[in-house]
Amino acid sequence: MDSPLVPFGRPPTERADAARNREVLLCTARAMIAELGADHVTMDGLAERAGLGKGTVFRRFGTRAGIFRALLDAEERRFQCEVLSGPPPLGPGGDPVDRLIAYGRARTRFLLERHEIARASFERKGVAPPAVGPNFSRPHIRMLLAQAALGLPDLDTLSLQLASALEGPALLFLVADLPPGGRAAGCAEDDLGALLADGWQTLVERIARR
Amino acid sequence: MDSPLVPFGRPPTERADAARNREVLLCTARAMIAELGADHVTMDGLAERAGLGKGTVFRRFGTRAGIFRALLDAEERRFQCEVLSGPPPLGPGGDPVDRLIAYGRARTRFLLERHEIARASFERKGVAPPAVGPNFSRPHIRMLLAQAALGLPDLDTLSLQLASALEGPALLFLVADLPPGGRAAGCAEDDLGALLADGWQTLVERIARR
Structure with missing residues (x-):
């Protein structure tokens, strides 16, 4: 069951760069939430601040809500x-x-x-x-x-x-x-x-x- | 708070015919659920069986889900x-x-x-x-x-x-x-x-x- 309060399976094998991007994105999202509040975290803002392409953020999280689900998961x-x-x-x-x-x-x-x-x-x-x-x-x-x-x-x-x-x-x-x-x-x-x-x-x- | 498990206020004054229509509709809906299951209750089917116009059903319940909310309320x-x-x-x-x-x-x-x-x-x-x-x-x-x-x-x-x-x-x-x-x-x-x-x-x- 996918739920924001419950871990959903991460793919068992994750390439090293994908794992690193994921960590960078989650870490950046955490910092942005602490500074700006969750309401001001956007896909574009996150990509820019993490120094990654928008495509990477989109592929990783799908939607804006997906960023927060991944954070909760972690x-x-x-x-x-x-x-x-x-x-x-x-x-x-x-x-x-x-x-x-x-x-x-x-x-x-x-x-x-x-x-x-x-x-x-x-x-x-x-x-x-x-x-x-x-x-x-x-x-x-x-x-x-x-x-x-x-x-x-x-x-x-x-x-x-x-x-x-x-x-x-x-x-x-x-x-x-x-x-x-x-x-x-x-x-x-x-x-x-x-x-x-x-x-x-x-x-x-x-x-x-x- | 509107919720299917919690009564939401019925208008304090309800005209007699409106109240009667409401009772007929709820009663009919109950019978249809018992006979056919909730999945087979539609706005049209309810209107027909209750002998009332579709407009009456629509005005009373708004949506199909509204029928069931009204039933739960009652x-x-x-x-x-x-x-x-x-x-x-x-x-x-x-x-x-x-x-x-x-x-x-x-x-x-x-x-x-x-x-x-x-x-x-x-x-x-x-x-x-x-x-x-x-x-x-x-x-x-x-x-x-x-x-x-x-x-x-x-x-x-x-x-x-x-x-x-x-x-x-x-x-x-x-x-x-x-x-x-x-x-x-x-x-x-x-x-x-x-x-x-x-x-x-x-x-x-x-x-x-x-």
């Missing part, structure tokens, strides 16, 4: 890498309930911090992508619930519901019509992030209570 | 009415934790049973509507959590997360590409419904455990 991979092999409490090694709490906190921050990129990755304004779903969160939550051995029945369903509890509010924030302007959006995002992270912790602590 | 009102004033355990009067469990069970069934209509209410195929959200579920869950007095902090956030846990999986099912054919879809829907209802009950019981 950041999602980095996030998953931290979760799967970084230090505890997010990475392996600690108590599974602590890890579940740390995961939800990190995931909330990840989703909200990237909401501008995620929004720009939609092909049409005001429309959620078809397959934004807890595709990584669900199996990860399921694994941690199993490790924690809490005596819960049907971890398949429960992990789907908890992944929805975790990712659903961030998705609603994503598709909501917010006032434009990075700073105002940034504030709402920080507040919401803290509330959702604490709410997630409450939920997990209650579920894990013996 | 059914959502009926559902909310049951929740707000029907008999316990769904309606008022019983233990708030039991009511919370009953609510999740009823809501899951409601969402899944109407997935064909909900899907047909999207203007474009494979695209989720912008504002499908737990708009009724959230305040209702919040109220019941408050009544249950479980010592939980920040019910605003927790009710949002639980509403997402409840409605998110049904929404994923809704936008997923399923094989066509009512019977096959009906099966998947029954199985999923039972699993989600039990999962919701587990979740609530854990949260409410003293």
Whole structure:
């Protein structure tokens, strides 16, 4: 399923120059977003600043939204890498309930911090992508619930519901019509992030209570 | 917010004949969906069967998807009415934790049973509507959590997360590409419904455990 929040397969073999162009383009796009905001990143502007031809940008990303999907893809991979092999409490090694709490906190921050990129990755304004779903969160939550051995029945369903509890509010924030302007959006995002992270912790602590 | 799962305001004053036409059209649409499936309901077919002019159908619903939105709107009102004033355990009067469990069970069934209509209410195929959200579920869950007095902090956030846990999986099912054919879809829907209802009950019981 192609989704801005979920990696879609990169071609397994990528020629060295294509890989280098890709890295240069993503790096440049990141810098432009930080400087100008996502709204001001265009295919032409990106090509010019990266010193590459427009054809290269077009072949690589297809559409403007494709730039942002590729960025999210790269950041999602980095996030998953931290979760799967970084230090505890997010990475392996600690108590599974602590890890579940740390995961939800990190995931909330990840989703909200990237909401501008995620929004720009939609092909049409005001429309959620078809397959934004807890595709990584669900199996990860399921694994941690199993490790924690809490005596819960049907971890398949429960992990789907908890992944929805975790990712659903961030998705609603994503598709909501917010006032434009990075700073105002940034504030709402920080507040919401803290509330959702604490709410997630409450939920997990209650579920894990013996 | 206009959404197929959330009532949007009907004009406060509706002329008697307009109201009657509306009822006839919705009633006819329901019968046609049951007989033929949502895919075979068209503006022309509906007008003919209801014995009304095409102009009336067009003025009332705007687009084909509008028919299904109006149907969902009507059914959502009926559902909310049951929740707000029907008999316990769904309606008022019983233990708030039991009511919370009953609510999740009823809501899951409601969402899944109407997935064909909900899907047909999207203007474009494979695209989720912008504002499908737990708009009724959230305040209702919040109220019941408050009544249950479980010592939980920040019910605003927790009710949002639980509403997402409840409605998110049904929404994923809704936008997923399923094989066509009512019977096959009906099966998947029954199985999923039972699993989600039990999962919701587990979740609530854990949260409410003293």
